[in-house]
Amino acid sequence: xSESSGIVxxxxxxxxxGNIDALRDVSLNIPKGVTGLxxxxxxxxxxxxxxxxxxxxxQTGHGRVLDFQxxxxxRIIRDHIGYLPEDDCYVAGLVGIESVTLMARLSGLxxxxxxxxxxxxxxxxxxxxxxYREVExxxxxxxxxxxxxxxxxxxxxxxxxxxxxxxxxxxQRLAMLRRIRNLATEHxxxxxxxxxxxxxxxxVCDHVVILVGGTVRVESSLEQLSxxxxxxxxxxxxxxxxxxxxxxxxxxxxxxxxxxxYGLRVEGIEQKNASKIWELAAETNTGIRRLEPAVNSLDQIxxxxxxxxxxxxxxMVAEADDACS
Numbered sequence: 620x621s622e623s624s625g626i627v628x629x630x631x632x633x634x635x636x637g638n639i640d641a642l643r644d645v646s647l648n649i650p651k652g653v654t655g656l657x658x659x660x661x662x663x664x665x666x667x668x669x670x671x672x673x674x675x676x677x678q679t680g681h682g683r684v685l686d687f688q689x690x691x692x693x694r695i696i697r698d699h700i701g702y703l704p705e706d707d708c709y710v711a712g713l714v715g716i717e718s719v720t721l722m723a724r725l726s727g728l729x730x731x732x733x734x735x736x737x738x739x740x741x742x743x744x745x746x747x748x749x750x751y752r753e754v755e756x757x758x759x760x761x762x763x764x765x766x767x768x769x770x771x772x773x774x775x776x777x778x779x780x781x782x783x784x785x786x787x788x789x790x791q792r793l794a795m796l797r798r799i800r801n802l803a804t805e806h807x808x809x810x811x812x813x814x815x816x817x818x819x820x821x822x823v824c825d826h827v828v829i830l831v832g833g834t835v836r837v838e839s840s841l842e843q844l845s846x847x848x849x850x851x852x853x854x855x856x857x858x859x860x861x862x863x864x865x866x867x868x869x870x871x872x873x874x875x876x877x878x879x880x881y882g883l884r885v886e887g888i889e890q891k892n893a894s895k896i897w898e899l900a901a902e903t904n905t906g907i908r909r910l911e912p913a914v915n916s917l918d919q920i921x922x923x924x925x926x927x928x929x930x931x932x933x934x935m936v937a938e939a940d941d942a943c944s
Contacts, residue, residue, distance in 0.1 A: 625648045625649050625650045625651070626649055626650065626651055626684070626685060626776075626777055626809045627647060627648070627649040627671065627682070627683070627684050627811070628647070628648050628649075628682045628683045628684075629645060629646055629647045629648075629680060629681075629682035629689070630646045630680060630681060630682055631644050631645075631646060631679055631680045631681070632644070632645040632646070632667075632670065632677055632679065632680030632681075632682070633645070633677060633678050633679040633680060634663075634666055634670060634675060634677045634678060634833075635678055640832075640833050641663050641666040641833050642663050642666055642667060642670070642677070642833045643832070643833040643834050644679075644834070645663075645667065645680070645830075645833070645834065645835055646835065647682075647828065647835060647838060648838070649809075649811065649826065649828065650825075650826055651809045652803055652809060652810075652824075652825035652826060653799060653800070653803045653809070653810045653812060653823050653824045653825050653826070654809075654810070654811050654812065654824060654825065654826040654827070654828060655812050655813075655814065655819075655820035655824035655826070655827045655828070655841075656668075656811055656812065656813040656814075656828050656830070657813075657814070657815070657817075657820065657827060657828065657829045657830070657921060658829055658830035658831055658925075659831065659925045661832075662830040662831050662832065662833065663830045663832070663833040663834075664781075664813050664830055665705075665781070665813075666833075667830065668702075668779055668781060668811075668813060670690075671684060671689070671696075671700075671779070672693070672696070672697055672700065672702060672779070673690060673693025673694060673696065673697060676690075677690065684696045684700075684777075685699055685776060685777060687699070698726065698727070698773075699775050699776060699777060700775050700777050700778070700779055701769075701770035701771055701772075701773065701775040701777070701778040701779070702770055702778075702779050702781075703763075703766045703767055703769075703770045703778070703779070703780040703781060703783050704766070704781055705781040705782045705785070705813075707762055707766075708766065708769075709754045709762070709765070711754075711755060712753065712755075713753070713754060714750065714751050714752055714753050714754065715741065715746060715749060715750040715751070715752060715754055715757070715761075715765055716734075716737055716738065716741060716750040716751065718754055718765060718769065719737040719740060719741060719765070719768045719769050719772055720733050720734050720737040720772075722769040722772050722773070723736050723737055723772045723773060726772065726773035727773070728772075728773060733772070736772050736773075736774070737768070737772055738750075740768040740771045740772050741768050743768070743771070743798070744764045744765075744767050744768045744771075744798070745764060745794060746761075746764065746765075746768070749761060758786075759785075759786030759787075760786050760787045760788060760791045762786075763783060763784070763785065763786055763787055763791075763795070764791070764795075766783075767780075767783060767795070767798070771802075775808075776807075776808060776809065777808070777809050777810075777811070778802065778808060778809070778810045778811070779810075779811045779813070780799070780810060780811070780812050780813065780814075781813045782813065782814055782815070783795055783799070783812070783814070784796070784814065784816060784819055792819075796819060796822050796823050799812065799823050800822075800823045803823075803825075810823075812824060817917050817918055817921060820841070820917065821841070821917055824841055825840060825841060825842075826838075826839070826840050826841065827839060827840075827841050827844055827917075829920075829921065829924050829925075831924055831925055831927075836924045837920070837924055841917075844915065844917070844920060845914040845915050845917070846914065846915070847886070847913055847914070847915055849886055849887060850886075850887065850888055850889040850890070850912075851884055851885065851886045851887075851888070851912070851913040852884075852885045852888050852890065852893055852896060852910060852911070852912060852913060853882065853883070853884055853885075853909070853910070853911055853912070853913040854882070854883040854884075854885060854896060854907060854909070854910050855881060855882050855883075855907070855908040855909040855910075856881040856882075856883070856900075856905050856906060856907055856908060857881070857905075857906030857907070857908050858881070858904075858905060858906055859881070859905075860876070860881055860883055860905055862903035862904075862905060863883075863899055863900055863903045863905040864876065864883065865903075866899045866902065866903055867883075867885055867896070867899060870895070870899065871887070872885050872886060872887050872888055873885075873886040873887060874886070881908075884913050890912050893910055896910060897910070
């Protein structure tokens, strides 16, 4: 793969179940790094994942996954992807290390190398002596870690993780997210993270794709998506900001106050000009606890997209300007 190319490039992908369009003319360019795949239930996330893996036949569309033509090379593509499914997948009667070794052998590793890699991955995922217990005795969290080890055992360049933190306690969840981030930053792996837990996306993702009704509604870097359409500062005050709000509005700024708090969003002012806010706060005897650039809420963006409301982060405004020029 070239340094500038994405890991997944799709054009015009459609998948129908009878009269139902699960995917409608989906075109994507997913870059290297960690990408969050979001969408409400029934949005097409699982269909897209299974189509990428060649487990479903699509009616239209083509593209590239890693260095392979999709869907023509679907079988080869599967060999280069580590997949953590949402549902449990293990063979009854096997202990943990046997389950991971089985995946290693199915991926083409020799018996000796497969066993070595399996122990290495179970160490990485935090398994101790539990690796010698039957999988049926595992908790939900341990089964999630087992699936993660299975997905990693053949050292794939791309991981597709479907709800990997489901069933994990808070400490296990943080550990899982650290591993995902570590794989991207220290081991140069790319990850597609399908989840409904937005804090997980904010924690580890570089890029976001939101599907609604089988169509791509948002495709952007998390940094661009979080950037307001115009420069905005967030101000947290110590005391009642009523007088400060009045002075800011008189100065030509649009101000929004957080409900039942002393937090303000001041639109139309860049960070380099934030001294104006300090000056007006001093004039109105308003104490400022925190002053920082504002960011769009991923939760609100997701809700707006899911309900069909318009979303105009900075990246979308830039795209619109480019289209009009």
